[in-house]
Amino acid sequence: MSIQVQTAIIAAVTGLASGTLSSLFAPWVAWRIEKRRQLLDSRTRLVSEWRTGLAETEAISPLSDRSFLTESWYLSLRPHLEAKIRGRMEYTDNSEPIVVIGNLTNHRDPLAVDLSNEVDRIANEWKIP
Secondary structure (H helix, E strand, C coil), X not given: CCHHHHHHHHHHHHHHHHHHHHHHHHHHHHHHHHHHHHHHHHHHHHHHHHHHHHHHHHHHCCHHHCHHHHCHHHHHHHHHCCHHHHHHXXXXXXXXXXXXXXXXXXXXXXXXXXXXXXXXXXXXXXXXX
């Protein structure tokens, strides 16, 4: 076999192998990018729902009445809360009163502040603005 034929065969095999690999690799890369985009969109929607739900609940009644515990926004947030915060939201212990110093008219409910901080922490963790 001549050197020209060997060179042509090597070029053909190399071209076939690289074409096959790229035809398999490109869709996989596109799928991974799409999967990440969908995850980010889903997480962005969740954070928006949590912030809206918290604001609406806070406008209607104080969080200290615990009526928000059955709301869909809280139920979707609940698994992402740190155990300490989740316990503070769901279990009441009236033996230790909360002391607020200053004018109460311009202050948020301490539970609302905790929930808001948790939503912000999760959003930062997920790299969501």
